[in-house]
Amino acid sequence: MLRKTFLFLGLLLAPAIAAAGKGPDRHRQVDALFAPWSGKTTPGCAVGISRDGVLDYARGYGMANLEHDVPITPRSSFLIxxxxxxxxxxxxxxxxxxxxxxxxxxxxxxxxxxxxxxxxxxxxxxxxxxxxxxxxxxxxxxxxxxxxxxxxxxxxxxxxxxxxxxxxxxxxxxxxxxxxxxxxxxxxxxxxxxxxxxxxxxxxxxxxxxxxxxxxxxxxxxxxxxxxxxxxxxxxxxxxxxxxxxxxxxxxxFTTVGDLLKWEQNLIDARxxxxxxxxxxxxxxxxxxxxxxxxxxxxxxxDYRGLRTVGHDGMDGGYRTEALLFPDQRLAIVALCNGSTLVPADLTRKVAEVYLGDRMKTVMPPAVKLPEAELSVLAGNYWSPLTDEVVRLEVKDGALRQVGVPTAFVPIGDGAFRPGESMHVWRFSAPTAGSPRTLSIKDAWPTFRDFTPVTAPLPVTSVLATFAGLYRSDEVDATYTVRVADGKLAIRWPRRDEVVLDAVGGDRFVGSLGAVTFTRAASGGIDGLTISSRRLRRLRAERLGVAEAPKATATVDPR
Missing domain, CATH: 3.40.710.10 (DD-peptidase/beta-lactamase superfamily)
Structure with a gap:
């Protein structure tokens, strides 16, 4: 009961203590991390930190409601x-x-x-x-x-x-x-x-x-x-x-940082x-x-920098959340944020460095320099036979990047790259006689996903017309309309805005819904399409009507 009382009082008094400048230096360092989100014109975060089951710091930064000028406090409730x-x-x-x-x-x-x-x-x-x-x-x-x-x-x-x-x-x-x-x-x-x-x-x-x-x-x-x-x-x-x-x-x-810290303690003591x-x-x-x-x-x-971690992040609408526990050090950090551009997973780890930096190891692979010419040969479109995903890479502002993604890839040697400051690994194999360069991606999960270059030529406009038509998927009870618009394919289905598809080679295209691959009957005519992404593979839609043989050969568009 005494611990609950101290926790409640801490939640109420922490903002006042911080405002008065009486908090320890580590609290000022935490404030500095969240300073960009501490104004009255942006969303922000509620942050709670406990050590050995006792609240060490809790504070709100930014606004809980921009329309009504309501600030975030440690008692603000977030969808986690x-x-x-x-x-x-x-x-x-x-x-x-x-x-x-x-x-x-x-x-x-x-x-x-x-x-x-x-x-x-x-x-x-x-x-x-x-x-x-x-x-x-x-x-x-x-x-x-x-x-x-x-x-x-x-x-x-x-x-x-x-x-x-x-x-x-x-x-x-x-x-x-x-x-x-x-x-x-x-x-x-x-x-x-x-x-x-x-x-x-x-x-x-x-x-x-x-x-x-x-x-x-x-x-x-x-x-x-x-x-x-x-x-x-x-x-x-x-x-x-x-x-x-x-x-x-x-x-x-829905919960608050104070309540979530009680749960984090239960992950240690199992009360x-x-x-x-x-x-x-x-x-x-x-x-x-x-x-x-x-x-x-x-x-x-x-683990993070050599210390074991237990946690989870959350993203739904504009909510961005993270609960991170270092069980061996009995340190729990919760950041609940209400703006889509915030990255609480990065912020909680920076908070952890304030508290545990002297116990952490440097584990980030160091960057190596590669000339732009070596990066350029890696650019292109890659396809995964396993997942049917398509990855598009380009060299922009002197760095290798995914098309449409601002994060630059950092070379770390032996054909490997890390996206920004993450520990994910994108590894390219060197081409050999008879075998093209390949790409293997390892993200937060333990296995690599293998990709091969898309070598089929881009279809010219006259070929694009052969893909147009109606496609039906009973699995989602929807009919898709594919048409040519301004020299590109576009797909639309009921109640949704039309999605433009970029050609990546042959029968493969990509758009905001994922990779779209058109399939062909034994006659060579297009008989359907599949839609694939990281979490949804090869959802099939059958072409309505008789598949027609292709009317032109797919060649590179000279434009």
Whole structure:
């Protein structure tokens, strides 16, 4: 009880202490990190830091509501987006402890409406993102939902139960996605007989004294002290960016930095749930070949500069959030932000350096210099046979970059690059006789994705006309119209704006919806198309009408 009292008093008094200049030097260093977001004309963040379970600092920076001049405080409530997943996983773990389900259960035991994809998808596959299910938001977008539409649990189930394909065989890969955790939320309700909201409130939030925390299952519900969310407007300024969702499990939790620090402490002392459940949440899943995924139960398991970390980030609408725990040093850092251009994952790690910098190692691979001529030979279009993704690279302002992405690639030697200051690795192989240069990408997950150069020539305008037509996908109940507009292909479907497709070679194109690949019948005529991205592979649409043989040969457009 005494600890709770100190925590509450700390939350109330921290801003005043900082304003009076009485905080220790480390607090002033934290303030400096968030200084760009501390004004009255921008969104910002609430930040909370605890050491050994005791609040060390909490403060708000920037505005919770730009229209009404409401500042962010430590008691401001934020949608924490994907940080919600660990509470869904914890609820599943509680039910497993009670013998009401098993992590080895086929999900169709609890979700009989899900299609049989030929291989068993288990509850554990959902927890660890090794399930292969297509991304729910992208499915609904391709079915015609707009960004400001209300997305419901029923809508997501409608889309998932229509799917005839998956991204990969369960356990073969790890690909982060939201569909799994929406389904886990449904499983909690069906197994326990109570909504995830009611279950988590009774079994997690009330026992931990998280009185400002709740899953929101109705987007019209009023949330006390809510921080509104914003995204950057082209040309300057901000616009409202609050997601309209009536589903939860993958997202949907509103909380404050003070409440979230109570939960972070539970990840250490396991006061609620016990050590066995705590260990389950913090144990990595594994692939069929035994490779550890680095993802537990709604938690990313990693390290930062040589120190073990447990945490998660979140992104939904204009909300950007991060909860980061250094369990061995008993340091927890929470940053809840309400502007789309903020990167709390970077900020929390800079805060960690203030507190733990003397214990950290320098692990960032050093940059090496490469002449622009060597960079130029790496530019071009690359395609992944595994995922059907297309990556486009260019040399701009003296650096290798992804087309449309500002982050420069930093060469680190032996054909490898890192994007900016991240630890991701993009590695190019040297071409050999009979084999072209290839690209392998390793991001936050343990395995590389291999890409090969797209060598097919770009189609000329007369060839583009052969792709035009209507294409139907029953999996999302949508018909797509492909036409030639201003010398490029464009695709449109009901209720969505037309998307321009850039040719990358042969039958492959890219646009804001991902990679679009046209397929051909044995006659050579185009009989359909597939749409692919990182979290959704080869969603097929059949061409309506008889496939026609190509009318011209694809050659490089001389323009």
């Amino acid at each position: 987006a994907s940080i919600s997943k660990q509470f869904t996983a914890f609820s599943i773990g509680l039910l497993a402890q009670e013998g009401k389900l098993s992590l080895d259960d086929d999900i169709r035991k609890h979700l009989p409406e899900m299609p049989d994809h030929g291989k068993t998808i288990t509850v554990a596959h959902l927890l660890h993102h090794t399930n292969g299910l297509r991304e729910q938001g992208q499915l609904l977008n391709l079915a015609g939902w707009r960004g400001d539409d209300v997305y419901t649990e029923a809508d997501i189930l409608w889309a998932l139960t229509r799917q005839r394909g998956v991204n990969f065989e369960p356990g073969a890969e790890v690909v982060y996605g939201n569909a799994a955790y929406t389904l886990l939320g449904v499983i909690v309700r069906r197994v326990s007989g109570r909504s995830l909201r009611a279950f988590a409130d009774e079994r997690i939030f009330k026992p931990l004294g998280m009185t400002d925390t709740r899953f929101r299952d109705d987007h019209t519900e009023l949330v006390p002290r809510r921080a509104w969310a914003y995204s950057a407007r082209e040309g300057g300024g901000w616009r409202s960016s609050v997601p309209n969702v009536d589903h939860y499990g993958a997202t949907g939790l 609620v749930g016990g050590q066995a459940l705590n260990a389950m949440l913090q144990t990595s899943g594994s692939l069929n070949d035994g490779t550890a995924t680095g993802y537990g139960g709604g938690l990313r398991l990693g």
